[in-house]
Amino acid sequence: MSEGRDDPPLSAGEELALARLALGEGDLPHAAGHVAAALAKAPTLPEAHETLARIAATAGGGGVELFALHSHAFVGVVVARAHLLAAAGRPAEGLELLAAATGHERRADWAGVPWVTAPELPQRLDPGLVAKVLMQVCAGVPDPVPRAERAPLSPYLALARNAVAAHPEHGLLLGAASALARRLGEVAVAIRWASRGVRAQPSKLGEVWLGYAYRSAGRTREALAALVRAVDHDPNDLAVYADIAGTLADNGRLDEALEWVDRALARDPAFDCAVHTAHRLRFQRDGDVAHLVALADFVRDHPDDSHEHGDLAECCRSRPWLGQLTPAAGAAVAALRHALTEDPPGLGTTVRLETLEPPSALRTVAAAVPGLRVEVAAVADPDPREPRRATDRPLWRWDGAVAAPTVPAPSAEAADRVRQLAHPAWPHPPAAYDAAVGLATLELSDLLGLLVHPPEAPPTGMGRVLAGQDPSLWVRCVQVWACLGLLHHRTDEAWASSTRRRVLVELVWGVEDWITEAALFALVTAAWVDPSVRPDVAAVVAERLADAAVVARERPVPIAVSLAYLALATPGLDPATAALAGELISGPAPAPRPGPLRRLWARLTRRR
Incomplete structure (x- = not known):
């Protein structure tokens, strides 16, 4: 989907005003374009829906064709078409389009309209189609959804509740509803629905949904039991093996986790989920970077994995040089950090160094705190001003204890x-x-x-x-x-x-x-x-x-x-x-960094 035209942005009210003008002149295509733009900015605005209804009534045939879909359809057109399809008695198609809009931008309240949450709607729909829509929504949101982003997704949860009430024995629907409830923090409801689903229609997918619901509730034993039952249903679904391994590892049971990974790899040595999980868990166990290098090689050699994995980044995060640079060490930068806490910084302060420190450190101190004087007691051997091996490309020259590029x-x-x-x-x-x-x-x-x-x-x-x-x-x-x-x-x-x-x-x-x-x-x-x-x-x-x-x-x-x-x-x-x-x-531990610096470092190296 696209975000719309490249013209200067107008407010939803301005777009509606232009839509009404175009409607009054009988220019339905332009009226449709403006109302679509208004819906993109304010998807639940009553005036936008009223104008859309007027366009539909004027156009005849429900007005659906005014909002045709193309390869890069504007999201406002998608949403307008969804509402018109529902009004024309085709709510199933409308729901699928709203779910697509949510996948495009989950923070917008595309589904926050009465027809989506009407209790009678699921009675007119095939429960398998409702399950498909709920799964489509789940595919486009994180698990769990951050609390601040849940409100726009609540209409889908209301749809799920109504659908479960209308079709209380449909296993696929109950499982999909459980998956959405879990993502939106309704873990108890998720367990209840998934449990009903596997009782009504035992299946691998139902057990997986139940296992995830138990896992979200912290009920590890029940989660593992459900996932193992899923394997019994389909021993060839190796993704479940990786899920079991991940659950075991999260609870400190690395050896058991690796047993499940090895079972999966024995069936398919190139199965991506198992490979990523195996290398991550082996690195967790012994800290050998060779596991991460092997994982990086696998990622490079298999660019078309079934989905994106974060195992390598997770293992490297916050580790020196694997995921971040190390803070500088030495007396010069320690003095610099301290001087910057003073007001004015370092004025009239003299720092005496035991020996000469790296030229970049001395230059940084001089540039950052000109009032801080640095004195060097001696130049210890081996002379730090000399390259460790002869070079034709020196970057520094020295005048005593002062370095220059x-x-x-x-x-x-x-x-x-x-x-x-x-x-x-x-x-x-x-x-x-x-x-x-x-x-x-x-x-x-x-x-x-x-x-x-x-x-x-x-x-x-x-x-x-x-x-x-x-x-x-x-x-x-x-x-x-x-x-x-x-x-x-x-x-x-x-x-x-x-x-x-x-x-x-x-x-x-x-x-x-x-x-x-x-x-x-x-x-x-x-x-x-x-x-x-x-x-x-x-x-x-x-x-x-x-x-x-x-x-x-x-x-x-x-x-x-x-x-x-x-x-x-x-x-x-x-x-x-x-x-x-x-x-x-493991040599002598350095002095701890000051509290503010520790907080600074945590902030700067936070996952990007």
């Missing part, structure tokens, strides 16, 4: 593009890779310039929060997305000798900095989306983490823990490096 600032276009993309959270690494394609046409000089000349945060809610409470998060966002953009640079080049690999590896081994983390994340992401590069990336990650561990024995390495989390997110990482990563992560 060596590359020019990016173009305005590059700055605008990264402002539109940069965010501290993503569903999973392949999704981050796909999102970064918007940076594919940027020049290499622009992408490198973004790393050391991050633009100001955008004037959005997120941007204002970052700028006011922790500017380091925004800088890290820019660096991460710029490096993801590098993954899309000259993708026609073979990986081993490509510009994108060479540049990212140089950044990984450059001066110890936040850019190191961003570049390593880009390489890890490349390994997620391209199995052929996994051995190469795993080797780079292992070497870089080993180097950080060696340096950490001599002096603080603020990025060490983050590098360890990156290692654990790497496909095909060797066991020894994984163990080293665990040791770095």
Whole structure:
């Protein structure tokens, strides 16, 4: 369906005024167009329905043909046609159109009209058709529907009540009515209707509806019993196996859940629901990222799954580098966060660092709080101003303890593009890779310039929060997305000798900095989306983490823990490096972040 014309929007009242003018001139097509527009804006407005009735009376034949349906029908036309069909004695067709409108926009009260909720309506309808309409509505709404969005769906629940009263022994109708009641928070009613349905007509689908109703009520034992009976009805419906596994897992019974998943996979190793559930549950059990990588491979190799799954995103959510970047560590950014709580921020305050910290951290502090003075007690060995390996592409030059970029600032276009993309959270690494394609046409000089000349945060809610409470998060966002953009640079080049690999590896081994983390994340992401590069990336990650561990024995390495989390997110990482990563992560616990920062982080990394 479409939203209508491209003309400047008019109110429902203005549309009706134009409809009446057109009607008075005998121009029925224009009158129909305006009343359809009015219904789209105010679907229960009495004046709109009165005008629609006048058009129908004038047109003859019920006026239905004035509201013909096309491939991209305007939703107002669909709704108007539904009401006219009902008035012409064809309410079944009208209900189907209203359900389609609800699927298009569930928050609009398309069905909030007397003929839909009339108690006598179901007596004129085939109960199987009412069940079909209710299932059509259920297919277009979440389970459960948020409380604030339930009111526009209540006419369908009234229809269900009336239909159940008129056809009290129709199993399919009772089950479909139960499914709708469950979604609208009427769980007790859902259980009652589904129970009646399986008694009247035992079936797999009826048991599934009953199991879901019990599950929504927290009655796990009864839910599992119903779902198992559904399997007895149809042992080949593997989706029910996955439902049983999910229910068991939600109640901490992982081993039993995996037994059901394995039963499904034994029947069909490529059944999507079972594959997604299996990898998610195995990751829950042992935390091995290999399960998630295998799931990402399956998703890539099976783009035509029967429906969308959220298992991969669910597992990656809120996990360092799998679903979000890590907050910066170190004394410099800790001082920055504290200074931003003062009024005025950091004025006259001096922060003494034990040793030199990453240049991005020092530059961020200087830019965000100019009144905060930073003094460095010493430059510890190994010298953090030197790249960890020789490079022809240094991004920083040092004048004592002050760092400055060596590359020019990016173009305005590059700055605008990264402002539109940069965010501290993503569903999973392949999704981050796909999102970064918007940076594919940027020049290499622009992408490198973004790393050391991050633009100001955008004037959005997120941007204002970052700028006011922790500017380091925004800088890290820019660096991460710029490096993801590098993954899309000259993708026609073979990986081993490509510009994108060479540049990212140089950044990984450059001066110890936040850019190191961003570049390593880009390489890890490349390994997620391209199995052929996994051995190469795993080797780079292992070497870089080993180097950080060696340096950490001599002096603080603020990025060490983050590098360890990156290692654990790497496909095909060797066991020894994984163990080293665990040791770095489980080292001395950092001081807890201040309460406001913790709340900020939760807000920014909330699911997008």
